[in-house]
Amino acid sequence: MSKLSRQQALLDLVRNEELWSQDELRKHLARLGFRVTQATLSRDINELGLVKTAEGYSLLQGENGNGHGGESGGPPVARLIREFVTEIREAQNLLVLKTTTGSAQPVALALDAESWREVVGTVGGDDTVLVISSDKKSAGKLASRIREMLA
Numbered sequence: 001m002s003k004l005s006r007q008q009a010l011l012d013l014v015r016n017e018e019l020w021s022q023d024e025l026r027k028h029l030a031r032l033g034f035r036v037t038q039a040t041l042s043r044d045i046n047e048l049g050l051v052k053t054a055e056g057y058s059l060l061q062g063e064n065g066n067g068h069g070g071e072s073g074g075p076p077v078a079r080l081i082r083e084f085v086t087e088i089r090e091a092q093n094l095l096v097l098k099t100t101t102g103s104a105q106p107v108a109l110a111l112d113a114e115s116w117r118e119v120v121g122t123v124g125g126d127d128t129v130l131v132i133s134s135d136k137k138s139a140g141k142l143a144s145r146i147r148e149m150l151a
Contacts, residue, residue, distance in 0.1 A: 006034045007044050011059070018056040022105075025057065046113065051106045077110040081149040088146055093139045095131040097146070104129045118142040 006029065013019060013028050022041050029036055036044070050057050084103035089096040099107055108124030111131060118138040123130040133139035 003044075006036065007048055009034060010041075010044055010050075011048060014050055014057045014059065020052075020056045042109075045105075046109045052102050054102065077107075077114050078149045080107050080110045081146055085146065085150060088143055088150075090139055090143050093133045093135050095129075095133070095139055095143055095146070097129040097131060099127050099129060101127050103127070116142065116145075118145075 009029060009032050010025065013025065017028065019025050019028065022038060022045070025045075026036055026038065026041055029041075045057070048059070050059060080103075084099040084107055085097050086100060087098035089098075097104075097107065104127055105124035108122040108129045108131075111119055111122050111129070118133050118141055120132045120134055122132070131139075131142065133142055
């Protein structure tokens with residue numbers, strides 16, 4: 001089955017079901033005949049502009065025909081940081097961003113989508129994003145950039 005048909009099935013699921021986790025999304029897709037890895041599902045979520053809300057996964061407000069929220073395919077990282085990040089903690093080359101419950105994955109996806117040199121990668125949980133930088137100096141620059149967005 002093609003990527004397009006898998007993504008269309010994913011869109012149909014989030015429009016019609018309250019799905020709270022990627023594992024639930026993966027299981028529903030499997031019942032429809034789409035066997036996907038967590039990495040593939042994460043890419044699909046990002047490409048389609050899906051976000052995790054208090055009602056489960058959903059499409060961004062103001063979506064266009066291809067599922068993307070805007071020209072960049074998702075909400076601006078500054079908006080997500082202002083709305084959801086509650087605390088920033090530095091630990092050597094790592095940043096720990098505390099978010100409101102259920103908001104860490106959209107924030108992590110938005111940070112990854114920016115392709116900032118300071119970001120090697122992110123891991124988004126439920127209310128915590130781990131941001132990995134190449135060194136302490138890069139992590140400090142990134143922390144400053146994020147704090148400016150919070151101001």
